[in-house]
Amino acid sequence: MTQLGLQRTAPSRLAAPRMPRPRGDGRVALLFIAPVLLGFAVFYLYPTIRGLWWSFTDYSLLAEPEFVGLENYVAVLTDSEFWNSMWVTLCYVVLNVGSQTVLALVLATLMHRLTRSVVLRTTLLLPWLVPNVTVGLVWLWLLDTNLGFVNRTLDAMGLDKVGFFTNPAFAIPTISGINTWAFVGYTALLFYAGMLQIPQDTYEAAAIDGAGELRTFFRITLPLLKPILALVLVVSLIGSFQIFDTVAVTTKGGPVNASRVIYYYIYQQAFTYFHMGYAATMAILLVLILGVLTFIQLRLLRASESQLA
Amino acid sequence: MRKNTAMRIAGIAAAGIVLATTAGCSATGGDDGAVTLNYWLWDDAQLPAYQQCADDFTKANPDISIKISQYGWGEYWTNLATQIAASSAPDVWVNQGSYYPQFVEDKQIEDLQPYIDKDPKAVDFDSYVPGIAEIYQVGDARYGLPKDWDTIGLVINKQDAADAGIDEATLQDLTWNPDDGGTFEQVIAKLTVDKAGKHGDEAGFDKNNVAVYGFLPEWADGSQGQNLWGNLAQSNGFTYSDVNPFGTKFNYDSPKLVETIDWIASLAEKGYAPRFDTQSTLSRLDVLQSGAGAMTSMGSFNQLMFKDKASDFVFAPLPAGPEGRKSAINGLSDAMYAGGKHKDQAWEWIKYLASADCQKVVGDTGVIFPANKEASEASVAARAKLGLDASVFLSYSAEPDGTFLIPITYHGAEMSQIVQDAIQSVALGTNDAQSALTDANAKVNGLFE
Numbered sequence: 001m002t003q004l005g006l007q008r009t010a011p012s013r014l015a016a017p018r019m020p021r022p023r024g025d026g027r028v029a030l031l032f033i034a035p036v037l038l039g040f041a042v043f044y045l046y047p048t049i050r051g052l053w054w055s056f057t058d059y060s061l062l063a064e065p066e067f068v069g070l071e072n073y074v075a076v077l078t079d080s081e082f083w084n085s086m087w088v089t090l091c092y093v094v095l096n097v098g099s100q101t102v103l104a105l106v107l108a109t110l111m112h113r114l115t116r117s118v119v120l121r122t123t124l125l126l127p128w129l130v131p132n133v134t135v136g137l138v139w140l141w142l143l144d145t146n147l148g149f150v151n152r153t154l155d156a157m158g159l160d161k162v163g164f165f166t167n168p169a170f171a172i173p174t175i176s177g178i179n180t181w182a183f184v185g186y187t188a189l190l191f192y193a194g195m196l197q198i199p200q201d202t203y204e205a206a207a208i209d210g211a212g213e214l215r216t217f218f219r220i221t222l223p224l225l226k227p228i229l230a231l232v233l234v235v236s237l238i239g240s241f242q243i244f245d246t247v248a249v250t251t252k253g254g255p256v257n258a259s260r261v262i263y264y265y266i267y268q269q270a271f272t273y274f275h276m277g278y279a280a281t282m283a284i285l286l287v288l289i290l291g292v293l294t295f296i297q298l299r300l301l302r303a304s305e306s307q308l309a
Numbered sequence: 310m311r312k313n314t315a316m317r318i319a320g321i322a323a324a325g326i327v328l329a330t331t332a333g334c335s336a337t338g339g340d341d342g343a344v345t346l347n348y349w350l351w352d353d354a355q356l357p358a359y360q361q362c363a364d365d366f367t368k369a370n371p372d373i374s375i376k377i378s379q380y381g382w383g384e385y386w387t388n389l390a391t392q393i394a395a396s397s398a399p400d401v402w403v404n405q406g407s408y409y410p411q412f413v414e415d416k417q418i419e420d421l422q423p424y425i426d427k428d429p430k431a432v433d434f435d436s437y438v439p440g441i442a443e444i445y446q447v448g449d450a451r452y453g454l455p456k457d458w459d460t461i462g463l464v465i466n467k468q469d470a471a472d473a474g475i476d477e478a479t480l481q482d483l484t485w486n487p488d489d490g491g492t493f494e495q496v497i498a499k500l501t502v503d504k505a506g507k508h509g510d511e512a513g514f515d516k517n518n519v520a521v522y523g524f525l526p527e528w529a530d531g532s533q534g535q536n537l538w539g540n541l542a543q544s545n546g547f548t549y550s551d552v553n554p555f556g557t558k559f560n561y562d563s564p565k566l567v568e569t570i571d572w573i574a575s576l577a578e579k580g581y582a583p584r585f586d587t588q589s590t591l592s593r594l595d596v597l598q599s600g601a602g603a604m605t606s607m608g609s610f611n612q613l614m615f616k617d618k619a620s621d622f623v624f625a626p627l628p629a630g631p632e633g634r635k636s637a638i639n640g641l642s643d644a645m646y647a648g649g650k651h652k653d654q655a656w657e658w659i660k661y662l663a664s665a666d667c668q669k670v671v672g673d674t675g676v677i678f679p680a681n682k683e684a685s686e687a688s689v690a691a692r693a694k695l696g697l698d699a700s701v702f703l704s705y706s707a708e709p710d711g712t713f714l715i716p717i718t719y720h721g722a723e724m725s726q727i728v729q730d731a732i733q734s735v736a737l738g739t740n741d742a743q744s745a746l747t748d749a750n751a752k753v754n755g756l757f758e
Contacts, residue, residue: 061390062393063415147589163584163588166585255586256730274722
């Protein structure tokens with residue numbers, strides 16, 4: 001929604017007619033963005049550059065880094081565990097972003113077309129307000145095979161117990177389901193805000209022409225929501241690739257390596273095996289992959305073209 | 310001009326904030342006279358005992374105070390590594406056999422032998438349980454003083470055993486072999502009860518609807534199998550490596566280990582143990598206490614968890630295998646940070662931690678077995694007062710080769726993941742033990758090339 005806002009309001013300058021045009025706006029601007037710039041430099045730029053340097057070194061975290069050239073890159077690209085964790089992460093991203101986006105669209109449409117209750121909107125946000133670690137722990141208990149409520153219920157209904165976290169086939173779908181539960185309300189709210197930007201008269205016109213709700217959704221809401229949809233998809237895709245906390249709390253990458261997502265593998269290499277250089281290499285490769293994916297995605301969705309403009 | 314001043318003020322303010330934050334986060338050292346040492350440990354159950362030691366120590370050495378920090382096992386090593394990377398690690402920390410070689414390799418912990426040479430009466434090595442001081446010796450160097458030790462035993466639900474008609478004497482003298490599982494498997498079968506009330510050894514037992522499992526195996530047990538498979542494999546004639554400590558050639562593909570793993574996996578197929586893919590994510594001891602399991606193996610350091618239910622559980626030694634009864638023994642130590650600023654004071658504290666005085670304080674709480682023999686006995690006595698029989702954990706040392714040292718190696722963390730993944734793939738049924746372990750062994754040996 002910020003994109004739309006920015007497109008519409010041109011920067012206006014309120015200059016008094018008697019005064020000459022103030023000079024050195026750039027400096028004032030710099031002053032205002034200095035705190036952010038400082039934070040960016042200290043917490044993002046510097047670590048990134050250091051990470052890039054480490055990716056060319058053999059660094060155990062405990063002793064001084066030693067330059068090894070491209071050795072880490074060759075090792076990572078031939079590491080079957082790296083490719084396994086990329087595959088696992090991809091499965092997670094597809095399941096998570098897919099289910100989250102569809103569900104959020106449904107919820108947002110319901111909020112938009114059926115009820116505008118503030119209480120309901122706030123309730124939808126509740127899971128998003130709970131810290132991720134707590135979410136992980138709560139679901140870990142609920143889904144536990146022996147003592148969990150869900151399996152007890154399945155058992156009482158005469159069904160087989162399901163090893164949600166302990167069966168390799170279920171681990172990633174379970175984790176992606178948990179995070180969909182946690183984030184769908186937030187995503188729905190973003191879509192809802194986007195829908196509010198769609199002029200009401202288009203809906204009136206559609207109603208007069210006799211379009212049903214489904215047709216209205218596919219012909220009006222969805223096309224006019226495209227810029228927001230693209231933004232949300234890009235943001236949740238990147239966020240989804242960074243899945244770590246739920247895995248760390250629930251499965252720790254297991255069973256065997258069925259849920260060893262890329263962030264967890266990077267963490268293990270860096271802080272469990274003390275291969276900081278190797279971990280930095282994987283992180284750099286991940287940045288490259290994410291960059292390419294985002295580029296492709298924005299191209300495919302032609303996000304900057306809004307049919308409202 | 311005014312803008313420049315504003316810029317400067319903003320710059321100074323921002324720098325000030327950054328400086329204040331960094332200053333606030335780093336530990337504050339005392340001035341020349343009074344010193345505060347940072348000490349780290351991971352077990353919250355042991356914290357009160359060591360706090361008592363610290364208070365006593367400061368009373369005797371008023372210019373050295375001790376600040377103890379406790380982190381859960383999961384965060385402990387990560388936190389330690391990042392603190393070392395930032396050159397602000399604690400002066401003294403509790404060290405463990407599979408982690409300390411990395412610190413030695415990277416020269417982050419101090420060799421204590423020169424301190425002992427200067428101060429020969431400081432440490433009485435005869436006062437310790439035999440074998441555990443050597444865990445932290447690398448050649449002539451010594452990277453820690455003995456702190457405590459532990460062995461493994463069995464814990465059984467008393468009521469379940471009575472219901473299955475198993476007498477106490479049988480439990481205390483189980484036998485095992487990888488072919489038919491010996492009396493160990495017979496007992497496990499009897500302890501297993503299906504939902505219709507049939508025991509595992511009875512005709513008509515329904516292995517797909519089990520109410521109480523006879524045994525709860527640990528499948529996340531690293532490259533050591535300290536909690537079960539390592540003990541059984543050793544009693545079957547398996548040895549981990551060419552030498553220990555610091556082996557470089559490993560035998561994880563040994564048929565002795567393969568048949569042990571196959572036997573443990575067979576428990577689940579027979580319905581005597583939970584299937585790996587549907588086992589609880591909670592710890593085995595939680596499941597045992599919930600009543601969903603009748604027996605499991607347990608380290609001596611966990612016995613105090615049963616203090617409020619002492620009369621409901623029986624403790625027994627591990628079963629005797631073809632090569633006798635064998636338990637893993639492990640011991641912790643206190644290590645000195647090589648980058649510490651107060652090494653002489655740190656030595657005083659380490660010396661005190663290893664002394665009979667401090668170990669007696671810890672032993673009296675019963676929480677662990679201190680390295681000091683008398684303090685160990687005090688710990689056993691303290692547990693007896695709570696109704697917990699700790700003698701099974703001491704019984705192994707009565708037999709020759711009754712205990713074996715868990716492998717102490719470089720690359721410990723990676724080995725742990727490789728071997729554990731292989732064994733879990735057997736438990737899942739995605740791979741057979743022979744090929745999984747042969748593959749894992751090649752990877753492990755590859756780490757040392």
